[in-house]
Amino acid sequence: MANSFEILTRFLERYSDEVEGRQLREPSLEVTNKLKEFAKGTLPEDERNTLLNLLKENPNWIPVIANEIKALRPGPGPAD
């Protein structure tokens, strides 16, 4: 069963006029690096707010952070 936030987001994705009206921008290399630093927890706090506001405007950049966090997960241990 979908969680509440997912239901709301999918609804907006389907019906939001912004989906058609706004062209999705890719983050620049500099922003991508900052997103990865943020994911690692190494981005200085004073740089976070700027990045957070950019992410609010460009939620399509969030997978960069999610993927980086997942890449940091420890792999399965050696097989016995």
Added chain:
Amino acid sequence: MSPLFNQPDEESSQIQKCLNGDAEAIAGLRNKHQPALTNILVGRGANRTEAEDLLADLWADCIFKSEDRPSLLEKFSHKCALQSWLSTVALRRLIDLKRRQKFRGEPVKQSELDSRTDFFERVPSTSSPTPESALIDMLRTSLQGALESCGAEALLILRLVYLHGVTQREVGRMFGWHESKVSRAGATAMKHIQTATLGQIQKKDPWLQLSWEDFLALCETHQVGFL
């Protein structure tokens, strides 16, 4: 097996009978769900007459009439309980009705008439929003407004956790927080979205007593298109 476990099968069988035009099955369905649906509509802002009229139409639409006008029940996809589906259909119709009443009651502003000299320009456009699009617009604008008023940090947490499968512990590491703080921030943000969304609806349609569960059900049914 207990009777409770048999219920979905019984419901499916009753729906099938209704689809086959069995008047007794439709009467049975109406007797079973009418009181709860009436309470739901009255609880959301309908008066008793409106609730009864809306439900009379709803049951009439459940009867198969022709190939061009199949039974409303054909749209039921069994993705939720029949009563939830019927209450969402009824609620959507109530919102349509109230909005039509509102638009009928609003006179055209004199300034709008004065700015148009040609009689034909005063004839209502055929591209007026349909009740369906008016409902979607109400859900969308209230929700967008609520999300815009939500903090950037809280929105990122919700998106990472609920859309991208990142754990609260991982988000906590990113912010340098304990995961309990992440959990609290997410819960507070969801509460804010709920309050702000319903607040916007109340402001626009003060008659409508929508619960958060109603709002979610309306969004979900539109999302998967099973209304």
